[in-house]
Amino acid sequence: MLQTYRAATVQEAIRLAKAELGPDALILEVRRISPLVPGQSREGTVEIRAVAAHHQGQSISRSDTPVAGSRAGEPTVRHLPLLAATDRKLQSLGIGPALAQRLARAYDATRSHPAEERRAALAAIIARHIAFCELPPGRRPAIIALIGPSGVGKTTTIAKLASQLRSRGVRVAMLGLDPNPVTSSLLTAWAAHLRIPSAVAGDRAELAQAVAAAGRADLLLIDTPGCNPYDQAQVKRLRDNLGSRDPIVCCLTLAVTGDTSELVDIGRRFLRLNPTALLLTKLDETRRAASSLGLAEQLRLPLAGLTTGPQVPDDLVPASPAALAELVAWTLDRELRLTTPPVGLVAS
Ligand SMILES: Nc1nc2c(ncn2[C@@H]2O[C@H](COP(=O)(O)OP(=O)(O)O)[C@@H](O)[C@H]2O)c(=O)[nH]1
Ligand SMILES: [Mg+2]
Numbered sequence: 001m002l003q004t005y006r007a008a009t010v011q012e013a014i015r016l017a018k019a020e021l022g023p024d025a026l027i028l029e030v031r032r033i034s035p036l037v038p039g040q041s042r043e044g045t046v047e048i049r050a051v052a053a054h055h056q057g058q059s060i061s062r063s064d065t066p067v068a069g070s071r072a073g074e075p076t077v078r079h080l081p082l083l084a085a086t087d088r089k090l091q092s093l094g095i096g097p098a099l100a101q102r103l104a105r106a107y108d109a110t111r112s113h114p115a116e117e118r119r120a121a122l123a124a125i126i127a128r129h130i131a132f133c134e135l136p137p138g139r140r141p142a143i144i145a146l147i148g149p150s151g152v153g154k155t156t157t158i159a160k161l162a163s164q165l166r167s168r169g170v171r172v173a174m175l176g177l178d179p180n181p182v183t184s185s186l187l188t189a190w191a192a193h194l195r196i197p198s199a200v201a202g203d204r205a206e207l208a209q210a211v212a213a214a215g216r217a218d219l220l221l222i223d224t225p226g227c228n229p230y231d232q233a234q235v236k237r238l239r240d241n242l243g244s245r246d247p248i249v250c251c252l253t254l255a256v257t258g259d260t261s262e263l264v265d266i267g268r269r270f271l272r273l274n275p276t277a278l279l280l281t282k283l284d285e286t287r288r289a290a291s292s293l294g295l296a297e298q299l300r301l302p303l304a305g306l307t308t309g310p311q312v313p314d315d316l317v318p319a320s321p322a323a324l325a326e327l328v329a330w331t332l333d334r335e336l337r338l339t340t341p342p343v344g345l346v347a348s
Contacts, residue, residue: 002028006047012112017050025050082336083108089335090328094260094294099129107332115329122325130293132319133277133302135161136170136219137249143211143220145177145242147273148253149266150226153281153307157253158221159190161305163313165219166196173217175210176200177241178225187223190312204241222248229269239273250275251304255282260291267299277304280319283327284309290331293324 003021007013010030017025029049086107090100102125110118136142144161146154162172174191178184179202191198197214201207207222214220224242227234242248252275254263267278278301283289296303296319306323309315317323 002049002051004047004049008046008112010046010048013046013048014050017048021050021052025052082111085336086332089332090290090294093288093291093331094264094298095290096294096297099125099293099297102129103328107329119322119325119329122328123321126293126324126328127321130296130321130324131302132321133304134318135251135277135279135304136165141218141220143222143248144251145222145224145248146251146253146279147224147227147238147242147270147275149229149255152226152253152255153310154226154253155186155190155223156310156312157279157281157305157307157316158187158223159194160307160313160316162191162196162221163194164316166194167313171216171218172196173214173220174198175207175214175220175222177207177222179203180225183225184223194312204243207241207243227270229266235269235272242273249277251277251279252299252301253279253281254295255285256280256289256291256295257282257285260288260294263291263295264298267295267301271299275301277302279305279307281307283307284315287334288331289327290324292327296324 003017005013005016007016013030014027017027027048027050031047083104086104087097087100090103091097095103103122106121106125107118110121113121136144146158148154158174162174166172174187174196175198176184176187178187178200181200184200188198188200190196197217199210199213201210211220222242224238227238229235242250250273252267252270252273254267256263258266278296278299280292280295280303283292283306292303292306303319303324305316306319307316
């Protein structure tokens with residue numbers, strides 16, 4: 001069957017045709033058409049007609065089903081609303097309508113550009129909408145506590161952070177705030193393995209003593225037990241133990257593997273502990289990593305770091321507009337290819 005494709009360039013139109021019809025697609029006709037909106041994007045100014053290799057011997061007919069926007073006498077071309085699909089996909093990842101629309105436009109407008117240009121366009125938009133911060137914060141000594149649900153990677157991330165910062169010359173100590181000697185033993189095992197000083201505290205008084213005893217460290221990393229966000233008593237106990245007036249920077253840690261709207265709900269329950277930074281983990285265990293952007297936007301917390309696997313210390317990278325742009329492009333490239341057959345345009 002004859003298929004029609006529109007794109008900004010001949011190459012792009014051929015790429016679309018081959019993506020759908022296979023590498024041996026026969027290009028029957030190439031023509032220039034006027035831009036759909038004069039003076040605006042050149043997208044859609046080249047039209048090609050192509051047929052799959054196995055259809056070449058069959059009769060070629062044009063569809064006569066009219067669709068909105070088609071002009072009399074022209075073959076029917078139904079534009080797959082790629083822009084709308086991109087926008088919808090981004091919003092389904094928790095990204096707000098304004099940011100989703102800007103990102104979708106940039107993604108769509110840079111379709112035929114080199115990957116680095118597309119990433120740079122996305123990164124520029126992300127930098128204007130999302131706050132980022134560094135761990136550790138500039139002042140010394142710094143005390144950072146990782147808080148969050150159980151199993152999200154708090155202890156592992158502390159080991160990564162401690163190891164990375166120590167190799168940059170920072171004097172680090174690790175403190176476990178956990179009355180349970182079994183669960184706290186993972187932190188002390190990492191500390192022993194990495195040869196980093198550590199201590200375990202069971203409550204607020206012991207934590208204050210341990211902080212005082214670690215006086216020579218530039219940075220104290222406090223590991224906390226997993227906290228059920230739906231159990232208010234647990235959240236309160238953690239808050240009481242950390243103490244809201246102490247100079248502790250609370251860093252909310254969430255794994256991006258769950259449903260984004262529930263993660264936002266969970267994150268909001270931890271806002272009672274006044275976190276001032278967000279760490280997102282397990283990016284390797286999702287195919288919708290762009291939801292990181294949605295989480296940061298909805299929780300309104302500066303994004304500090306991203307973890308991409310269990311390896312200590314390598315699988316932790318600082319968060320940045322460039323890193324998030326990479327996640328957005330990667331997610332969209334994959335998701336739109338999976339959910340919008342064929343790529344870019346549909347001919348009826
Ligand atoms: N795939 C993957 N696994 C991770 C990551 N971070 C931590 N883990 C693993 O997740 C599990 C729970 O980690 P842990 O640090 O004990 O979580 P915690 O309960 O929040 O302290 C462990 O098996 C870690 O190796 C990550 O970024 N990716
Ligand atoms: Mg732990």
